[in-house]
Amino acid sequence: MWKVIIRRILIMIPQLFILSLLVFLLAKMMPGDPFSGLIGPNTDPKQIAALREAAGLNDPWWQQYIHWISNAAHGDLGMSYTMKQPVSTLIGSRMVNTFWLSLLAMILTYALAIPMAISAARHEGSLWDRILLIYNSVTFGIPAYVVYLLFIFIFGFTLGLFPTGGTVDPNVSGFFPTLINKIYHMILPAITMALLGTTAIFTYLRSGILDEQTQDYVKTARAKGVSEDHVFTRHILRNALLPIAANFGFVITGLLGGAIFAETIFGYPGLGKLFITAITGRDYSVITALILLNGFLALLGALLSDIIMAIVDPRIRIE
């Protein structure tokens, strides 16, 4: 298996190259550049032109690309044009915030979706099943930002139960108070994300259970005298959880990607919010770095999912 993993990692290199090229060109094709917004009535166009020249924006695109990618390979993702900080520093600090928020949201999502799927499948066709199906279609279909805004308005603004933005209050000090305050800031966005994020897991698991319980091996288990409860937990549920386990590779790498809507609306300084800020500010170096990061995470997630699948399902051996 190790050979396969190493080979898969090597294959990621050309994939990343193509991705980086695409990302770079797409960013270049966006209208405007970091200096466009600076042109006011009192700005000397010559000064802007000089700045452009100094930033290398007038070089041929392939020169800019080689320059960028060789630096990126050394961990230097360039400077943010608008935030005047190294991109790696920007991403590093936001990534920690994003990771904790996404982790909490992920735990809550599984904690909601798995019991929902089990209870829906066990009472297939009942009113409860239908309610859960409708709930999951609605939360999947509704634009997330509408719900985020509504929740901020109700629980943050009107009821005042939760803060409406940020990661920590400025006047908090000490390790534990800070930790608790940080979690307090994460609860509302995390719960909202979880409430809206159950659909995939719910649907996979519910239909997985319904599928598995018609299989012959379930009949065999009953014919052996296994009690209904154990037939469900040891046979049906365990086998229905396989696709959920496989999907976990994507989920766990996705934790670092950032939640664009949630972070932006909840004013939570993570990678998702950084991404939106960078796009509106035409901050190429940040945009390209973030897309590259997400592409890398997706490739890694696929690999991780394959490895998990090979571990939990004896029928699958990657060779």
Add this chain to the structure above:
Amino acid sequence: MVGDDLLNAKKVTVSFLINGEWQTGIYDVDLDIAHGEVLALVGESGSGKSTFATSVIGLHNKKQTHVTGSITLDGQELIDLPDAEENRVRGEKIGMIFQDPLAALNPLMKIGQQIQETLDIHDVYQKDQYHARVIELLDEVGIVNPERTAKQYPHELSGGMRQRVMIALAIANDPDLIIADEPTTALDTTIQAQILDVLLEIRDRKETGILLITHDLGVVAEVADSVAVMYAGQIVEKASVQELFEHPLHPYTRSLLRSNPEVDREDDELYVIPGTVPALSEMDHHKDLFLQRVPWMQDEADVDIPDELVEARPNHFVRGTAWRTFEFPDQKG
């Protein structure tokens, strides 16, 4: 003891809830199996043979299926058993073997674990004997390297080995009755013979009764002691194997035997029974339903006949009256 009654089914009727209506799937089935007897239940698809087997072990969907009559195993009534008692009977008194062994084994559990699970539920063997018992069982069903097989997953075994494992599972707690639902249908011919040998060997050694469900008359001739022929949810003929093959009476049995290919027969064409088993909603169990499919006997198809089978020859029971006059057109005088 061999010959003593093991399973007695009396007037077993099974109905299913289909689109809000109860429809009769099998009607008034009487069957007996003695200790050490192999009874073959034959019939084409849809005749109700698997339904009968399912009701014996209680594997039917209880919300949508209704079983009446009486099925006793060694005197114990099996219909409407409480869940806990039913779970005890399954796997301890009755073992079941299914048609497709790959589908019937849990793909994520090692063979050893799957056998151990049934040992664990029933307290026939002590915990410290489990491993030895698993190996012993695999050895008994003819697995060459039981230690290795116990650690393998179903997909790593061949079809024949999987069915051997299924048999090992079914006999793990020395049941009195084995229900084998088309156990050889998914296997190729040479493996079929081996699997049947394994079953017969177990019968000989432990005096287990076997309810063998099949549509393969070759299998019946090879292993069964007696045969019950089922059509549209009813038994149409019952006799010992030799008697039935030598003196088939009911038109359905005779059609089945005639449509069975045999190497040494010189027919130009294989006989084909026209039509199919009627839908549940169209079954009038007071008539001889097979006659609907006999174009030259339509007059008799509408006649009501008694529920009871008649003993046409010693220990040879047949349903209705059509067997007295039935003849294939090409064989008529």
